[in-house]
Amino acid sequence: MKINLKHTFIEELPADSNTQNTRRQVKEACFSYVQPKPTKDPKLIHVSDKMASALGFSEADIKSQLFLDVFTGNKVFPNTKPYAMCYGGHQFGHWAGQLGDGRAINLFDIENKTQQWTLQLKGAGETPYSRQGDGLAVLRSSIREYLCSEAMYHLGVPTSRALSLALTGDEVLRDMLYDGNAAYEKGAIVTRVAPSFLRFGSYEIFAARQDFKTLKILVDYTIRHHYSHLGKPSKTTYTQFFEEVVQRTLEMIIHWQRVGFVHGVMNTDNMSILGLTIDYGPYGWLEGFDFGWTPNTTDLQNKRYRFGNQPNMVLWNLYQLANxxxxxxxSAEPFENSLETFKSDFERRSLEMMKSKIGLNMYDAKDELLIKSLEDCLLLSETDMTIFFRQLGNFKKGSASKGLDFVKDAFYSPQEISDSIAQQWRDWFERYDFRLEKETISDKERRLGMNAVNPKYVLRNYMAQMAIDEADKGNYKLIDELYQILKKPYAEQKNHEKWYAKRPDWARHKVGCSMLSCSS
Incomplete structure (x- = not known):
């Protein structure tokens, strides 16, 4: 394999002087050197052709023994030094102290076509930051991360990526339901890829320890390599850096809300400094439109990270980064200004996003009220978010009286649409139809525009579970089928219509299809 290696992270940042792989507090260091744990009987299940191409890997590379060995932890690529990153974080609103890469090991950086990428194994063994964990990952969670990160990329959502998914051949003990009934599951490794895996907690840990020397070294490094257009590090540059992190994070959250993605565990250690979606744990996709839904059993009581609260949590996390x-x-003023800008910009961007979802381009002062009344209607009964907005694109001007016919397939229980609910919907379609008269584009043009922002295919929770169930039997075909479908989420794909459907009844309460814990 011929790759253009880069070692900027380990060459320019302070390393842990202790080279023993023992759990400990790591001080005045951004990372610790660590070796992946060799695996018993590694087998590649899937490789992302798109990601492999972006990294410069050829077909021959992917099929080579070296590729298998390196991306399953069995061999360290020549002239590289794997490492685990040190960071802290606020978890569910409370400072948790040192966290770090407990089951992720960074292999090396590659530069290809002017883009630099960090390649990281998730599930490759213990690190000094593993705390009570074993540093391993199981097949079910690995499939979910692999498929979702690539699906999000093709949806146009800022995200980390995935290169490969592999079985380790090892058995991993997990108590999936946290009920004391632990069982062995198939071990797996995902190769994750991003320009950087630095997160808010990477900076918080040094501020919390009042290690401002290392904090400055890390911030300067980040600006130099990821925000170089801001110029040389200075107090002014630091505030500009924060402002851009705010805007990138805003862009990410707008996309989450647009496609109905719920991260599930938005702790500051899971927030990328580049505004990328990272750490796919107990995520989920809205099926029934519900501002109060969370996919995380750990968060079930307080629902801190519920769908409707994600924008507030992003802002809360940005406050912690500012601190x-x-x-x-x-000086607090420049940070406060950036945070205030987030609030106003989010309201504006959110309105623009929702207008695009329902095909409105022209200005109308009442659009916010129209969207609010639509959300009220969506909450009257269980209504599939993805199907509703996709079907709404078929609406034709002058068809208000038939509005429900266009979206009826989105209702989970059509029998629950009482006369009063149906009337509320009819009232909304009358207002919508009246509003569309202001638009100058044709029905066809509006539908094309709506279909470009309202996906037809997302990685529904039950779809991921079906792929997991099949993989447990040794059948990996469904992983590839879903991967291929999700590369074109906005296309009609007539041959795959069966996946354009509401969640089946069997998936409503099945573990994995609805909710997961933080460590799943």
Whole structure:
């Protein structure tokens, strides 16, 4: 394999002086050197052709023994030094202290076509940051991360990527339901890819320890390699850096809300400094439109990370990052200004996004009320978010009286649409139809525009579970089928209509199809 290796992270940042792979507090260091754990009987299940191409891997590379060995932890690529990153974080609103890469090991960086990428194994063994964990990953969670990160990329959502999914041949003990009934599951490794896996917690840990020297080194490194257009590091540059992180994070959350993605565990250690979706744990896709839904059993009582609260949690996390960066600037005003801008920009961007979802381009002062009344209607009964907005694109001007006919397939229980609910919907379609008269584009043009922002195919929770169930039997065909479908989420794909359907009844309460824990 001929790859253009880069070692900027380990060459320019302070390393842990202790080279023993023992659980400990790591001070004044951004990372610790660590070796992946060799696996018993590795087998590649799937490789993302798109990601492999972006990294410069050929077909021959992918089929080579070296590729298998490196991306299953059995061999360290020549002239590289794997490492685990040190970071802290706020978890569910509380400072958790040092966290770090407990089951992720960074292999090396590749530069290809002017883009630099970090390649990381998830599930490759213990690190100094593993705490009570074994550093391993199981097949079910690995399939979910592999498929979802690539699906999100093709949806146009800022995200980390995935290169490969592999079985290790090892058995991993997990208590999936946290009921004391632990069982062995198939071990697996995902190769994750991103320009950087630095997260808010990477900076918080040094601020919390008042290690401002290392904090400055890390911030300067981040600006130099990921925000170089801002110029040389200075107090002004630090505030500009924060402002851009705010805007990138805003862009990410708008996309989450657009496609109905719920991250499930938006702790500050899971927030990318590049505004990418990272750490696919107990995520889920809205099926029934519900602002209060969370896919995380750990969050079930307080629902801190529910769908409707994600924008607030992003802002809360940005406040924590601002607090971490404050010592470098010693002035709160520029951070406060950026955070206030987030609030106003989110309201504006969110309205623009929702207008695009229902095909409105022209300005109308009442559009916000129209969208609010639509959301009220969507909450009257269980209504599939993806299908509703996709079907709404078929609406034709002058068809208000038949509005429900266009979206009826989105209702999970059509029998629950009482006369009063149906009337509320009819009232909304009358207002919608009246509003569309202001638009100058044709029904066809509007539908094309709506179909470009309202996906037809997303990785529904039950779809991922079906792929997991099949993989447990040794059948990996469904993983590839879903991977191929999700590469074109906005296309009609007539041969795959069966996946354009509401969640089946069997998946409503099945573990994995509805909710997962943080460590699944």
């Amino acid at each position: 971490a960066l404050y010592p470098l600037v010693e």
